[in-house]
Amino acid sequence: MLSGTAEYALRAVVWLARQPDDQSVRASDLAESIGVPRNYLGKILHDLVRAGILESARGKNGGFRLATPPEELTLLRVVSSFDTxxxxxxxxxxxxxxxxxxxxxxxxxxxxxxxxxxxxxxxxETTVGDVLSDDRREGRSQADCRW
Amino acid sequence: MLSGTAEYALRAVVWLARQPDDQSVRASDLAESIGVPRNYLGKILHDLVRAGILESARGKNGGFRLATPPEELTLLRVVSSFDTxxxxxxxxxxxxxxxxxxxxxxxxxxxxxxxxxxxxxxxxETTVGDVLSDDRREGRSQADCRW
DNA sequence: CGATAACTTCATGTTAATATCTTATTATAC
DNA sequence: GTATAATAAGATATTAACATGAAGTTATCG
Known part of the structure; x- marks a missing residue:
């Protein structure tokens, strides 16, 4: 249904959305967490930045985080950066x-x-915020997540 | 949603199902009718034969036709020869x-x-027979078909 | 200011889907 | 039985998706 690339993007966005206090996550850490090749993820994350979905910071303590409130971010917007x-x-x-x-x-x-x-x-109609709600309802935390 | 190959297979099967009296159609004619590269279609048709969906005859007056009654042929069976x-x-x-x-x-x-x-x-749940019914209900004939 | 950590960019490699071309093989008709 | 018309099969080309590697750029910290 989705390309591998769009799948990766979805995993990354959901993972970042679960981050407490909008904390930034480094590309390397994110890559390991969601099981995506480091260099390839770099490109995907950059695409998401250019699409206005993420924002990035360079240098020490840099990384990626959501640029949009999860409740306003539809899955369509995430995947349509990669798939039609x-x-x-x-x-x-x-x-x-x-x-x-x-x-x-x-x-x-x-x-x-x-x-x-x-x-x-x-x-x-599904937003990243909806996904977080489901998470909570099912008592799932970031630690439970594996791919 | 479907690969190009599965799309082609679907077009071919529907086209053959519309053929009066189960008449065989040559690969070349079929290729032109449904707008699929001749040689590539050959492979697809052969796959459909091996899947038991079509039957083929060689030599003069040969060609391809359905091996299954349209009412018993689901779209899943057609496309799953190519896509998961x-x-x-x-x-x-x-x-x-x-x-x-x-x-x-x-x-x-x-x-x-x-x-x-x-x-x-x-x-x-959708069969090729269902598709033919829709065709008739909408007064569509093979001649109307274009890709 | 210099070192370091991180994103950014570009060049390159790998694989699978798509497509073509050529040579078999087989059935039919005369 | 031989010619012919058609499918069957294999080798090869093209393209896009997926992935890797290395060099470049920028922000932060001491």
Whole structure:
């Protein structure tokens, strides 16, 4: 469903969101924590900074942290820096037809619509804040996390 | 959502299902009809034969046609020859966690479940026969089809 | 100010998906 | 049975995703 890169980004953002007091985390530590290659994660984190999702600080005590309140950060915004999910008007046809909407549908259009809309809603409506709430409700802490 | 290859397979199967009297279609003609590179389609068709979804005949008047009644052929069976959709027990974690189920969920597990199940149901429950019914209901014929 | 710790950037390598080309192989028709 | 039309199969090319490595730049601390 998601590319490896988008998966990594999601892990990183969730991990940073769980950080108490918005503490910055160094790329190396983060890479080890979420099980992503150090150098590759560097690029991903930088992309997230350029997208305005994270902010970074150089030098001693530097690192990365969220630039946005978790409640306002949708999963769509996180993953769409890397993948084209295709929500709303940008929805891609399952069969790869260049034009495909209700007025000129591909053969599976009607039956795919339910699933397609469920996917869109998930990415558009779920925020990183929601994920943190779920965490708390299930009594999960950062220490429990493993990949 | 699907790989290019699985998309091509889906187009090919739907096209063949629409063929009157189970008539065979040559790979070259099929390739042109559905807009897929000739040689690449050859491989895909062969894979579908080995999966028992199509049958092929060589020599003059040869070609490919469905080996299964459309009503019994699910979209899952078609695409899973190429992609891992991850339905049922094989569902992949959205965040790439090796273990992720309701007893040990990843951070987004609960909220992703709805969409994930909608996807599974679509591929498991939709048959090629259903697609043909939709076609008829919408008064679409093979001639209308373009990619 | 100098050393160090960290992000930033660029160059390069690896792998899998996609696509093409060429040579078999096989069934049909005459 | 031979020619022909078609699939089957294997080798090779192209591209994008994934990953690594090394050098460059910037902020902080003593």
């Amino acid at each position: 999910i295709g929500v709303g008007a940008e929805r891609r046809c399952l069969m790869g037809r260049p034009e495909c909407d209700s007025s000129d549908p591909c053969p599976v259009h009607r039956r795919w619509q339910n699933a397609s809309e469920a996917i869109s809603r998930f990415f558009e | 959709i991850g339905v049922g027990a094989e569902r992949r974690c959205l965040m790439g966690r090796p273990e992720c189920d309701s007893s040990d969920p990843c951070p987004v597990h609960r909220r992703w479940q709805n969409a994930s199940e909608a996807i599974s149901r679509f591929f498991e």
